Amino acid sequence: xVFVITGPSGVGKGTLIRALLQQVPELELSxxxxxxxxxxGETQGVHxxxxxxxxxxxxxxxxxxxxxxxxxxxxxGTLRSELEDRVQxxxxxVLEIELQGARQVRETVPDAVQIFIxxxxxxxxxxxxxxxxxxxxxxxxxxxxxxxSELAARDEFAYVVVNDRLEEAVARLVEIxxxxxxxxxxxxxx
Ligand code: 5GP
Numbered sequence: 001x002v003f004v005i006t007g008p009s010g011v012g013k014g015t016l017i018r019a020l021l022q023q024v025p026e027l028e029l030s031x032x033x034x035x036x037x038x039x040x041g042e043t044q045g046v047h048x049x050x051x052x053x054x055x056x057x058x059x060x061x062x063x064x065x066x067x068x069x070x071x072x073x074x075x076x077g078t079l080r081s082e083l084e085d086r087v088q089x090x091x092x093x094v095l096e097i098e099l100q101g102a103r104q105v106r107e108t109v110p111d112a113v114q115i116f117i118x119x120x121x122x123x124x125x126x127x128x129x130x131x132x133x134x135x136x137x138x139x140x141x142x143x144x145x146x147x148x149s150e151l152a153a154r155d156e157f158a159y160v161v162v163n164d165r166l167e168e169a170v171a172r173l174v175e176i177x178x179x180x181x182x183x184x185x186x187x188x189x190x
Pocket of ligand 1: 007008009032033036067068069071076077078096097098099100101102
């Protein structure tokens, strides 16, 4: 199965997904490619495949991406090599991607389970992005600008998880994923 997890920058997708992978160890995370620079603490091939612009374009032209998008001046994409072998082997994969990519996957992998992570209020995004301290103020403003259109798209998703209290959000995410994996889906609204 393929699980797509989308949500605005600063909503806490990374933290939620780390907890999800601990609780559902049979899930595997697809490592995306990006042209952005690694942040301190990020490792090549673990957090992302960090690619130069030319290398990203070469792979794009060669049809190596399942989906890709521009975001905050950089490119991001899911490599077929991250997805196809695992799916063919019957394993379950999580894609952590932004909205344009989620829409592409909806077309190419219609069976994928699409989950949107929403903040309790729009203001929480700014607080978290500033508090995280990893992005420049220009980048934060760009990310918040994109967040507005992302938040408006939540109804496109099969499931919405509001990340208010972390433990509750993780429990809900685990419930959704386990429900889908066992063929007993839980209701799509909380
Ligand atoms: P960040 O720079 O904060 O790591 O990621 C920026 C945005 O790009 C996030 O919304 C993240 O989910 C998204 N993203 C990460 N990998 C991919 C990918 O492979 N494809 C797409 N479409 N978006 C991605």
